[in-house]
Amino acid sequence: MSLLDDYAKITGEAVIGHLKQLAAPLKGMKIVHVNSTRVGGGVAEILTKLIPLQRELGIDSSWEIITGEADFYQCTKRFHNALQGSQVSLPDSLLKVYEDTNAKCAEELRSKLEEADFVFIHDPQPAAILKNCPNRKGKWVWRCHIDGSHPYRPVWKYLKNYVVDYDASIFSLAVFSQVLPHPQFLIPPSIDPLTEKNIHLSKKEVKKVYSRFNIDPHKPFILQVSRFDKFKDPVGVIRAYRFTKKFIPDIQLALAGGSASDDPEGEIMLNEVRNAAADDPNIHVLLLPPDAHRTINALQRASDIVLQKSIREGFGLTVTEAMWKGKAVIGGDTGGIRLQVINHHTGFLVSTPEGAALRIRYLLHHRDKLFEMGQKAKEFVRENFLITRLLRGHLTLLVGLLHGTEDRIELN
Numbered sequence: 557m558s559l560l561d562d563y564a565k566i567t568g569e570a571v572i573g574h575l576k577q578l579a580a581p582l583k584g585m586k587i588v589h590v591n592s593t594r595v596g597g598g599v600a601e602i603l604t605k606l607i608p609l610q611r612e613l614g615i616d617s618s619w620e621i622i623t624g625e626a627d628f629y630q631c632t633k634r635f636h637n638a639l640q641g642s643q644v645s646l647p648d649s650l651l652k653v654y655e656d657t658n659a660k661c662a663e664e665l666r667s668k669l670e671e672a673d674f675v676f677i678h679d680p681q682p683a684a685i686l687k688n689c690p691n692r693k694g695k696w697v698w699r700c701h702i703d704g705s706h707p708y709r710p711v712w713k714y715l716k717n718y719v720v721d722y723d724a725s726i727f728s729l730a731v732f733s734q735v736l737p738h739p740q741f742l743i744p745p746s747i748d749p750l751t752e753k754n755i756h757l758s759k760k761e762v763k764k765v766y767s768r769f770n771i772d773p774h775k776p777f778i779l780q781v782s783r784f785d786k787f788k789d790p791v792g793v794i795r796a797y798r799f800t801k802k803f804i805p806d807i808q809l810a811l812a813g814g815s816a817s818d819d820p821e822g823e824i825m826l827n828e829v830r831n832a833a834a835d836d837p838n839i840h841v842l843l844l845p846p847d848a849h850r851t852i853n854a855l856q857r858a859s860d861i862v863l864q865k866s867i868r869e870g871f872g873l874t875v876t877e878a879m880w881k882g883k884a885v886i887g888g889d890t891g892g893i894r895l896q897v898i899n900h901h902t903g904f905l906v907s908t909p910e911g912a913a914l915r916i917r918y919l920l921h922h923r924d925k926l927f928e929m930g931q932k933a934k935e936f937v938r939e940n941f942l943i944t945r946l947l948r949g950h951l952t953l954l955v956g957l958l959h960g961t962e963d964r965i966e967l968n
Contacts, residue, residue: 559612566749567944575613575944578951581958583614585673586694590620590665592632592681595846596814597783598745598873599678599701602946605748609947620668622661622682627653629820635680638711639704640787640868646711655684662688674954683718695723695957701745701870703891705731724957728871728892739956743949744895745871746941747880753849754880757857765854769840775806776920779859781852781877782813784825784843787868789888792909794832794839796865799913801838804920812842812855856881861919861926865912869893876941879903879933884926886915896941902933 564572587610591599603619610617631650638644662669662685669675669685673694677683679701686696698719704712704727712734719725719736726741727733733740747754766773778797782788790811797809811829814822826843833839844851856862862878864887871892878885879896885903887893897903904915919926 559608562750563942563944566938567942571944571948575947575951578948578955579610579613579615582951582954585615585954586671587615587617587674587676587954588620588665588669588672589617589676589678590622590669590682590685591678592622594619594621596819598871601748601751601753601873602745602943603678605751605943606947606950609943610950613951618668620665622657622665622685624657624661625653626820628657632681633820635711635715636702637787638708639680639700639702639715641706641708643708644711646714651714658682658684659688661685674957677722680715683715686721687718696721697724697726697953697957698722699726700732701728703732703868703870704734705729705891707734724953726953729895732870732891741949741953743946743953744892744941745873745876746943746946747873747876747937748943749880751849753853754877755853757850757854761850762854762857765851765858769810769842769855770837771808771810771840771858772806773858775808776804777808777810777859778861778863778916779810779812779855780863780865781856781874782864782866783819784811784813784822784829785819786821786825787866788813789865789867790825790829791832792867793863793865793912794829795909796863796912796916797839799910800916803917806838807916807920808838808840810840810842810855810859812840812844812852814844814846814848852877853881856883859883861886861916863912863916864888864893865906865909866890866893872896876937879930879941880937882930882934884919884929884933886912886919896936898932898936901929902936903929 560572589603594600607617607619631654634644670689670692675696676699678699724739726743728744780793800807833841856878862883862885864872864875866888869891875885875896885897887897889905889907897905899905906912
């Protein structure tokens with residue numbers, strides 16, 4: 557049985573048939589995806605399954621990564637923060653490291669990239685590679701996974717010099733896009749329902765996380781899963797927990813996550829979280845390895861409520877994951893979370909720790925509403941945020957770029 561057959565059991569045969577129809581004119585074409593890490597973060601998770609699906613449809617899809625020294629990641633982390641609105645300093649020395657690293661990586665990958673029919677460059681880290689591939693034959697697409705709705709202008713002006721030369725760009729939401737001289741596509745990310753992070757788990761396996769992490773199954777349990785990043789606001793989650801604790805004394809909180817290899821600030825944020833948690837035995841700060849997918853799955857299923865109280869968020873795959881497991885999500889009123897958390901229907905949107913605490917209390921005291929929201933959330937993900945929909949978006953983009961300005965495109 558093929559991978560696509562497995563998805564047909566979840567999405568229906570019509571969805572898979574549509575994917576095959578879109579992929580037919582693309583068979584045999586070479587696609588290369590480039591990003592800066594194979595583990596940690598949503599981009600790596602998406603590519604891990606998107607590429608095998610493209611291959612099964614007859615497309616020659618592959619994945620390359622760029623690597624650099626510590627200064628390179630310091631620079632690209634500042635890019636990331638600046639795109640999300642932080643005023644950062646970028647000395648010429650760091651920008652030179654960025655440019656030199658991209659030039660070196662382009663030299664290593666040039667033959668493969670210049671021969672590809674399509675190249676997808678993910679986020680700012682490898683954005684400058686394009687200028688180092690003057691003899692490219694195919695179409696190049698810049699994919700921005702970040703909330704760039706209000707970027708720090710000096711940094712965006714610098715990055716834009718590299719992005720303008722692409723043939724197209726992809727953003728997750730319309731508000732994230734910027735003025736660019738090429739077509740822009742809106743394709744929200746998605747989750748894979750067949751990975752270990754999202755497959756159904758037995759009750760026995762779910763219960764194991766209680767004893768493993770010293771969580772009491774008989775007391776309310778709230779959870780946030782994310783990298784330890786200031787924009788995920790884990791300290792704000794702890795504040796929300798403390799506000800809630802005044803009214804529900806036995807509540808428990810787990811902050812579960814890890815770090816990405818291209819994020820040099822993760823350790824600093826983790827220490828801040830541990831300091832904020834202090835010695836409260838009901839706060840569990842869990843630093844998990846990148847492959848702890850079943851553990852995260854079990855934690856999400858074991859929780860009563862899942863939070864994602866981000867203050868900036870490109871999309872928030874952990875929101876989708878929790879909703880797929882039938883959980884109501886209390887999320888930050890920002891970015892791609894707004895696409896997923898339909899306020900009062902699939903969860904609640906909040907802007908402050910106090911607001912999060914108010915919604916936690918409401919849901920824990922109205923279990924019928926908690927269940928109803930969770931069921932709506934699961935169906936909303938089935939219809940909008942599974943990887944088959946992401947694949948359809950990519951295939952549609954490719955077919956569009958293949959035909960350029962033609963007035964009519966026929967899919968046999």
